[in-house]
Amino acid sequence: MTEFERERAMPAPAERVFTVAADVNRLDEWLPGVITVHPAEPEGVDVDVHDPAGEYEAPGVLGARREQLRLEWGRRGSPDYSGWLQVSSAEGGSSYATLHLSFHGDQPANHGGRAAEDVERRLDESLDKLANLVSTG
Numbered sequence: 001m002t003e004f005e006r007e008r009a010m011p012a013p014a015e016r017v018f019t020v021a022a023d024v025n026r027l028d029e030w031l032p033g034v035i036t037v038h039p040a041e042p043e044g045v046d047v048d049v050h051d052p053a054g055e056y057e058a059p060g061v062l063g064a065r066r067e068q069l070r071l072e073w074g075r076r077g078s079p080d081y082s083g084w085l086q087v088s089s090a091e092g093g094s095s096y097a098t099l100h101l102s103f104h105g106d107q108p109a110n111h112g113g114r115a116a117e118d119v120e121r122r123l124d125e126s127l128d129k130l131a132n133l134v135s136t137g
Contacts, residue, residue, distance in 0.1 A: 004119050005100045008127035012134045014087045014095035018069040020134050021085055021097070024062070030129040032083075032101065032122035080105045097130060099123050 010017045020026065027037040059076040074082035083101040090096055101119060 001102060001104045002116065003100065003102050004116070004123055005098060006120070006123040006127055007096055007098045008124075008131060009090065010087070010095045010097050010131055010134055012095065013093050014069050014089040017095050017097055017130070017134050018066065018071070018087045021087065021130055022064045022066070022071050026133065027062075030126050030133055032099075032119070032126045097127055099127055 021030065024037065024039050028035050031037070061074050061076050063072045064070075065072070069087040071085040072082070073084070081101070081103055083099070086098045086100075088096045088098070101123065103119075
């Protein structure tokens, strides 16, 4: 298993950041990678992944714990990938967002090198996108 985590200051109160992040209709605007997200039943999402290695659909689970300002997700029926976003309050009406991804099994990111660097880059990009969404409404 390999875990990746990044934290970034956010330009709004924690509750606002969480509300934007947890909006199922906006997940594909900030989550890592090039994806298209569709709400699905039971509680979860269907994700179309647009990857250089090929496009595929990945049924996912999504859980929002508003009282904890925490969003968790993963692949339905598969423990090989999971992630979470935790938003925490900071002084002056700002907040921090921590984005965490876990890869299990024999995935390329588990072997370091370029694949791991790509994950780290995507985490930074995702937090930047989320900050921009929060700023622009």
